[in-house]
Amino acid sequence: MNIKDIFLFTIHAVTSNRIRTILMLVAMSIGVGSVVILTSIGEGARHYVTDEFSALGTNLIIVLPGRTETAGNQAGMLFGKTPRDLTVYDADSIHRSPYIKQIAPISVGSATISYKQRSREGPVIGSSASLLDIRHWEMAQGKFLPVMDYDRGSPVCVIGAETKRELFANENPLGKWLRIGDRRFRVIGVIASEGRSVGVDVEKLVIVPVASAIAIFDNPSLFRIMVESKNRDMVPSAIKDVERIIRERHQGKDDVTLITQDAVLGTFDKIFTALTFTVAGIGAISLFVAGILIMNVMLVTVSQRTSEIGLLKAIGASKQQITILFMGEAALLSLIGALAGIGFGILVTQTAEIFFPKMTLVAPWWALVAAMATAITTGILFGLLPARRAARLDPVTALSRR
Amino acid sequence: MIRLEKVERIFQVGDQQVTALNKVDLNIEAGEYISIMGPSGSGKSTLLNILGLLDRPNRGQYLLDGKDVTSLTDDEQAFTRQQKIGFVFQFFHLIPRLTAEANIELPMILAGIPEQERKDRIHTVLKAIGLENRADHRPDQLSGGQLQRIAIARATIMQPKVLLADEPTGNLDQHSGGEIIQLLEDLNSKGLTLIIVTHDMNIGKRARRRIRIVDGQISADETGVA
Numbered sequence: 294m295n296i297k298d299i300f301l302f303t304i305h306a307v308t309s310n311r312i313r314t315i316l317m318l319v320a321m322s323i324g325v326g327s328v329v330i331l332t333s334i335g336e337g338a339r340h341y342v343t344d345e346f347s348a349l350g351t352n353l354i355i356v357l358p359g360r361t362e363t364a365g366n367q368a369g370m371l372f373g374k375t376p377r378d379l380t381v382y383d384a385d386s387i388h389r390s391p392y393i394k395q396i397a398p399i400s401v402g403s404a405t406i407s408y409k410q411r412s413r414e415g416p417v418i419g420s421s422a423s424l425l426d427i428r429h430w431e432m433a434q435g436k437f438l439p440v441m442d443y444d445r446g447s448p449v450c451v452i453g454a455e456t457k458r459e460l461f462a463n464e465n466p467l468g469k470w471l472r473i474g475d476r477r478f479r480v481i482g483v484i485a486s487e488g489r490s491v492g493v494d495v496e497k498l499v500i501v502p503v504a505s506a507i508a509i510f511d512n513p514s515l516f517r518i519m520v521e522s523k524n525r526d527m528v529p530s531a532i533k534d535v536e537r538i539i540r541e542r543h544q545g546k547d548d549v550t551l552i553t554q555d556a557v558l559g560t561f562d563k564i565f566t567a568l569t570f571t572v573a574g575i576g577a578i579s580l581f582v583a584g585i586l587i588m589n590v591m592l593v594t595v596s597q598r599t600s601e602i603g604l605l606k607a608i609g610a611s612k613q614q615i616t617i618l619f620m621g622e623a624a625l626l627s628l629i630g631a632l633a634g635i636g637f638g639i640l641v642t643q644t645a646e647i648f649f650p651k652m653t654l655v656a657p658w659w660a661l662v663a664a665m666a667t668a669i670t671t672g673i674l675f676g677l678l679p680a681r682r683a684a685r686l687d688p689v690t691a692l693s694r695r
Numbered sequence: 696m697i698r699l700e701k702v703e704r705i706f707q708v709g710d711q712q713v714t715a716l717n718k719v720d721l722n723i724e725a726g727e728y729i730s731i732m733g734p735s736g737s738g739k740s741t742l743l744n745i746l747g748l749l750d751r752p753n754r755g756q757y758l759l760d761g762k763d764v765t766s767l768t769d770d771e772q773a774f775t776r777q778q779k780i781g782f783v784f785q786f787f788h789l790i791p792r793l794t795a796e797a798n799i800e801l802p803m804i805l806a807g808i809p810e811q812e813r814k815d816r817i818h819t820v821l822k823a824i825g826l827e828n829r830a831d832h833r834p835d836q837l838s839g840g841q842l843q844r845i846a847i848a849r850a851t852i853m854q855p856k857v858l859l860a861d862e863p864t865g866n867l868d869q870h871s872g873g874e875i876i877q878l879l880e881d882l883n884s885k886g887l888t889l890i891i892v893t894h895d896m897n898i899g900k901r902a903r904r905r906i907r908i909v910d911g912q913i914s915a916d917e918t919g920v921a
Contacts, residue, residue: 298804309792604788607749608802608849609777611770688749692788 294614303621310594314626317583317590321630321672322637324583325664328576329638332660335569337652342565346558352394352525353427353554354532356387356518356539360548377548378514381443381503386542387520390534392527395423397519398443398503402510406499408460408471415456417473417499419506427519430495435467435482438502446504450478454486455496473499474509528553573660577667583630584671591623591679595686602683603691612684619683623676624669631668635661696856696888697723697746702755704741704911715741716752717911723890725856728883730902731892738911739892740861746890747780747859748772760856777806781850783879785862787842789834789849795841796821796830799849806853820848824878840871847878857888864898876901 307314358379384398400419405412424430425437437451450473457466466480478501486496507513522531532551539549595602605615642654704716715738723729733739744750745757748764757765764775789798796817803813821827824844834842843863850858860879864872876898883889893899907915 294804294807302804305792305797600788601790604790605801605805606773607747607776607782607788608805609773609853610805611773613770614805689744692749692784 294617299617299621300625302618303625306618306622307625313590313594317587317626318630318633320583320586321580321627321668322634324576324580325631325634325668326637326641327579328573328660328664328667329635329656330641331572331576332569333638333642333654333656335565335572336657336660337654339562339565339569340653341651342561343558346554346561351554351558352522352528354520354522354528354535355552355554356383356520356535357550357552358514358517358548360550377543377546379518379549380513380515381507383539383542384515384518385443386538387518387535389538390531392522392531392534394521394523395427396521397421397424397427399424399516399519400503400506400510400512400514401516402506402512404474404499404509406456406460406471406473408469411460412472413456413459415497415499417501417506417509419501419503419509421503423521424500424519427521431485433483433485434465435480437482437484438500439481441502442504444504445502446508447502448476448478448505449481449502451482451484451500452480453484453494453496453498455494456499457483473501476505476509478505528555569657569660573663576664580664580667580671583668584675587623587627587672588675588678591619591676592682594622595619595679595683598683599686599691602686603688603693606686606688607692615684616677616680619680620673620676623672623680627668627672627676630672631665634668635664696725696760697721698756698758699745700756700758702745702752702757704738704745704750705753714911716745718755719911719913721906721913723857723888725888726883726886727888727890727904728880728902729888729890729904729906730899731890731906731908732894732896732899733908733914737908739908741911742908743859743861743890743892746857747782748776777802777853779856781853781855781858783843783846783850783858783860783863785865787834787839787846787866789842789846791834794831794833795826795837795845798834798845799852802849802853816852820852824848838871839867840874843867843871843875844878847875847882851882851887855887857890858882860889860891862893863891864893864895872898 356379358377381398384396387393387396397420402417403414404417406415406417407413420438421443422438422440425432433454435451438449439447441447450471452460452466460466460471461469466483469480470477471480472478484495484498484500501509503515520531520535522528532553535551536547536549540547543549602615605618638656642656646652646654699719699721702716702719702721703714706713706715719742731739731742741750745752751765755765756763759775759779764772767775790801793801799817799820800813803816808816817830818827821830824847826841826844829837829841834845837845858879863879864875867875879889879891880901891898891902899905904916904918906913
């Protein structure tokens, strides 16, 4: 028997019993399809999150007040002292490092923002001129905050698209005065509505100079400082410098936490890759179930075709040949089912992309390979038992059954 | 060519032992035309199964072409069947999803005969049985007589030495039964050893050698015109 003969024989067997074949194909394609769909979602989520973060730039170092690792054991805790605040003066002093391109101190709070009769409660950010470049925002109208000293307030603000829409409707907001808390600010710019950004929704923001925010919230402590090194290679040197400068200013205490964009990105990447593997594993369970179904159906097939097996034996088929013919059927069905499943999975994910255009849903190549391989392997493995049962049938008994 | 020596076949039915063949001795020469007759359960089918290497005797020896075939492995026996023995069954045993042509081709596929030679042989045999224009028909599109002719073509396509026919006309009407016997006798006249198991006296007595089995033993073995 050559491959072509085996193929033709199994093709005939597979096509002659349509319901059986369709059932097995459906089972297999659901299994493979679910692996494709689930891994596509996992990969889509990973891309989405990592894209978000890399959009912020990979040269970014975020300085947070407090040292998370040692917070519980700090001497200061015993005396009821919270970690030392991070201030605009700390931010200013970081400029000394030669590795640093720009810095944006960030102070965050929530305040009532009102214009004429309209008012809304929303997040207010205090920062500096360099924030625009650090976060890669674009201006829709007007200008961003002017360059000025961190300790100098100025009654100007920049607003997001939604804030503009809700407070000003169709009015041109530039030059208008709005009220944040009990202070008045002149609108000098509107940020272009950006599709996505991690953390805060840009569209809802109001941004004021950092000194003004400190005054509004009456809180000198910064939420964080965003530091951008001159290039990616300088990130480690910049970290050292920032740590040194802050330590000097904080009486020799390492009481800030530095996070690099790269580390955050790497962590998310790992988490989501693990997630994708997990969902692929869940999908593989349905492949396993499909394998069991194939075994069941093949066992039924063997008992239905007992007399055919008897005949094959009578005309000289060896045990190996009968095993190959029946396993070939299981393998062929699994292969077609797997291909159908990949098609089905891609169809579903492509359709889903139409509804969720922000996500790119593409199954990773390893998932396609693994799903195909698992499908065919389970098909063959679970086809083995029925095939061997067929091969071991006693020809006299097999032939006596019509 | 075929030599059985003290062949015994005992079946275990529940806790009872049933002797289907009791120390049967039998010699068959190449080219013989033999009918095996006997009442139901006399052991004639068991004898045919043992001759066809589908079943193994519990005791005794079976020499085929001078070679002891009882000690062969299953696969060696399968190979011997493929090369030397053809079967014709009462219920034809054609594979329903395959065409007449594909059914005839099956033994040659298993034997690994090249495709072109397979086609040539099928063409020749279909012509010989007068079914050239039925090559593409499936079993459900053919009459009983045609089915049995296809089955005979399949049984002889490997050019075996012996053809074993188990009630070949048992499922056919008088007319097509007669045609089948004629076809088998034609093959025998060309040198093929023919062994027919039958209930039908009229068919049984046409054979040159008539063996009668009762209770697992050969009770009569006549040669010559009945």
